Amino acid sequence: MLDLPTTPLQQLLRQRLPGHSLPAPFYLSPEVLEADMAHIFGKHWIYVGVEPDVAEAGDVAIFDIGKTSIAVVRDDDGEVRAFHNVCRHRGARLVTDEKTTVGNLVCPYHSWTYNLAGDLIHADHMGPGFKRSCHGLKPVHIRSLEGLLFVCLADEPPVDFDEMARRLGPYIAPHNVRNTKVAFQSDIIEPGNWKLTMENNRECYHCGTNHPELTVPLFAYGFGFSPEEMDEFDRANAERYGCLITKNHAEWEAEGLPSREIDELDTMVTAFRTERLPLDGEGESHTLDTKAACKKLLGDFASAKLGGLSVWTQPNSWHHFLGDHIVTFSVLPLDAERSLLRTKWLVHKDAVEGVDYDLENLTSVWLATNDQDSELVGLCQQGARSPAYEPGPYSPNTEMLVDKFINWYVGRMAEHVGR
Amino acid sequence: MLDLPTTPLQQLLRQRLPGHSLPAPFYLSPEVLEADMAHIFGKHWIYVGVEPDVAEAGDVAIFDIGKTSIAVVRDDDGEVRAFHNVCRHRGARLVTDEKTTVGNLVCPYHSWTYNLAGDLIHADHMGPGFKRSCHGLKPVHIRSLEGLLFVCLADEPPVDFDEMARRLGPYIAPHNVRNTKVAFQSDIIEPGNWKLTMENNRECYHCGTNHPELTVPLFAYGFGFSPEEMDEFDRANAERYGCLITKNHAEWEAEGLPSREIDELDTMVTAFRTERLPLDGEGESHTLDTKAACKKLLGDFASAKLGGLSVWTQPNSWHHFLGDHIVTFSVLPLDAERSLLRTKWLVHKDAVEGVDYDLENLTSVWLATNDQDSELVGLCQQGARSPAYEPGPYSPNTEMLVDKFINWYVGRMAEHVGR
Amino acid sequence: MLDLPTTPLQQLLRQRLPGHSLPAPFYLSPEVLEADMAHIFGKHWIYVGVEPDVAEAGDVAIFDIGKTSIAVVRDDDGEVRAFHNVCRHRGARLVTDEKTTVGNLVCPYHSWTYNLAGDLIHADHMGPGFKRSCHGLKPVHIRSLEGLLFVCLADEPPVDFDEMARRLGPYIAPHNVRNTKVAFQSDIIEPGNWKLTMENNRECYHCGTNHPELTVPLFAYGFGFSPEEMDEFDRANAERYGCLITKNHAEWEAEGLPSREIDELDTMVTAFRTERLPLDGEGESHTLDTKAACKKLLGDFASAKLGGLSVWTQPNSWHHFLGDHIVTFSVLPLDAERSLLRTKWLVHKDAVEGVDYDLENLTSVWLATNDQDSELVGLCQQGARSPAYEPGPYSPNTEMLVDKFINWYVGRMAEHVGR
Ligand code: FES
Ligand code: FES
């Protein structure tokens, strides 16, 4: 082969050492972030929210992916649609509130009016030559995975969303997302590149010393460990934990709850992973007392004792489905060094705050955990800025999923820009 | 012709569709803003303020055009002069207050001292070889159009300022700007590119739904309309409005007040437009009750019932001359996405606040209108950031002046950078 | 010679007029700042703090030079060491507090643990193939000049530090920095390029009109003057001042206090200057009443009447050693247009606040002076932004040291990037 000229990004991709964190520019460079927005966030399915965000006809929710503002609406037929939130006249932002309910979408500037199918149905003073039909809102691809909403900004979205939906759907369906409401939403700005937020989420090596609240309902052996570093006592416990999982999976699946691990984090374009894991203590929920936070259980569940189903998608989400509530996370880059972490807590749509659930009890574990993670992400961002930073090795026992995330990222970038 | 290489800016200029808003980079790109500063704000006559800003000998007013700080002073002979506000020693900013009164201009750093003609008259410790005459302040071109101050940063300013002055002067002169004082100044930062602020000013398509205060004294038919969209009732009203204007113009001109439209918005380098228009209601002023805001009328006026004279200049100003007061606006880019809108309300220099005029009554219409426009400008700026933004069509009936402004802009840029 | 292509920085260096301030990009351009960080702050000895900052074993002090964070520690043998403050695992910032005391350095993310020699002594879950010895902290060169700490980020630091230490050491040693404590530290962000902060420090042309507090204990004739501008009275006074210095130097040196000027500001890579100068009034200290601010004198001094020893180093420090206290300054660029000025006041380590010294009395002169200088630096920064800025002439009588600083800067840059 000829030694063809390559772009700096291609060179950077080639520099990545297997099993190691990324070269610093991937965490720092505005140019790399621009490429991330173009090739990762511009060409993959991006998790943005849930159907309960637009529960009724006329409901509108705005989601921003980088500089792209998207209006997700539920139309009069109950269908969820997505449009670019940009007027076709002089380009004003159409909807400014994050959530609203409308009959039609009316531009605040000169009142051009679009229906919920995106058609321009009214525009004053434009004269006889003007064609309304050429000035409808630009549509955006949107799909619902059992109530989880994913959008794709590409003209031709990855086709393996269908495969993810087919395999993940049965895991999620019993928790009936469409029958929930958003009890609380938290938006925090993490002081780091979005990939550091994702890396942080893809391991629990840091959980023991950093997450006193989160680790209450979790088994430490679930975080990974190095067998050769264990004593006999540890080894026996780890073995017991392995047996517990096998037993739980068999029981849950007998009850119709798919639970076994599926891991496609670096093997599919629309990458995902899932597994249902047992909880410690009362074993009901991600709460400080490990009991259910909401009296009204989700779906048709009779008991909350069904472990915690976790779902991870790439590039930008993770989700925990309990018997009584769901916590769902999306990560959206703001710039090379800041990312929006949006967390939603979903409960049964008929649950009443103060009666069926206490908001502080529902949210305290993950509000605390997010703050702790945000600080850790910030430390890595600060470190990456130093000229002395050098990619370090991932633990082969506790950071395998971090490695898979980075492998996926590097592979997807290489697919689009070459390597 | 050969297909010569062009700069991206030249390509962008060629991309502009007639009758449409600009491609997004014109509203977003720091490089385009730099070119705007070099070729538009660096080579044309820029409206900055009024003679009453430097009413007395020794008065100094500082105006910043981009990174250029200009000291406008009235010298001891009553002449208005302008200098670069930069010390010739080690470059310290000479005058830091926006307005002040001085005998000489003394640098705060090492006390180099310049007289009001800009000559360096004192500099300590510089030794025998030092030539004071080589270190005077650098002058800036400045012209007064009946009291409106325009500066030009170019070595050779556009010569057609004289033509503008000759034709516009008689319209403005009766309002006697030199005999006014600045009753109030408002500086707001609009969250958009300066061209969006100008586009917003060049049409009233948005006024009906956005400016409840401003539209009180204005006739809706003055905003433009599409004849083919009107019913018989509308058509009759529009005709009556047309007759009213013809009649008013004849009357006012008989009284010595030039009133007929002149429009050179895309036909001159020093572009301008003017027209005197009737006011609704009491017809005296731009106030909420349409009555004069100041008891002391301007110039030699015996009555305030003389409509409103509007003057627009390019690149960056507009002005409304009433019988009792003047409102005058300048737009100055701060960066690609933020612009300073400076508004001054002028009244007779002998008018006394609280006696002859109430400041809130004087300023409320335009303070409210500016805030409304600022928000609209922000919506367009947000929209232009979206990759989904696409230049849209101007209304041929209500946005002709927007189109002329953009034509002028594109033409002026092409003149300097090629197309 | 061939007319070889040069980089813009090389061109800029060639544009510098002898005896004049720098072309504007040296004060404004982020690219030049990057070159400054690489070639000046990355390859020279940078003053960062004092041994009393890490008085005891286990003490850690963090110093940031641009994007490089450095942990200075005193190890268990009492030796001062410096490391890059970046974990070798996934690059987290290791120490976040500016000052702390530790047994080992433990990473907050996954608890990798380094001893005070920088060795990685603990890392969980890394598996059998992992080599701890390859993952120690990266060291940074550090030297103590009689208690003043200088670091160098280059692999091979300039060797003439030794010469500076040999010649400056005897001046500083009598003030016994190691036996002091930091009574107060002030960090201010000056709104200007670091070179403007340095230029400001290298002359007292501006002191008379700007520093009412600082000039109390200083003789005006020490600021420099133009002989040909003086009258007979001035000339006589200046002569008396010259005699006073000669007499003082002789007396002080007889007492074992080296005092005579050494000036290597543009003649060495590790550039410095020093001189001991008499003080006016009571002549004891840099205070408003010119008396000692601290009852416990430094070193073995029996009296505070020993003038003020000043030390200047390049690129970034100056220091005033009095009989009773020391004031020491470092300048660190934050970006092209902002610089950190850090000032420390040192007193005898056994001195007790409120008993031996009053903090306000100790710090008031230089706190006021720093604020005054910061404002002046800001004026020059604002001036340099104007396209009308043009390098101006330094006074041959009062700005010789400014010229030497700039000569050194230009020479050092040219050495590394060519000219
Ligand atoms: S920009 Fe939306 S109607 Fe004009
Ligand atoms: S910078 Fe103005 S006198 Fe020195």
Ligand code: FES
């Ligand atoms: S980043 Fe320091 S231990 Fe993981």
Ligand SMILES: [Fe+3]
């Ligand atoms: Fe975490």
Ligand SMILES: [Fe+3]
């Ligand atoms: Fe408006």
Ligand SMILES: [Fe+3]
């Ligand atoms: Fe000073």
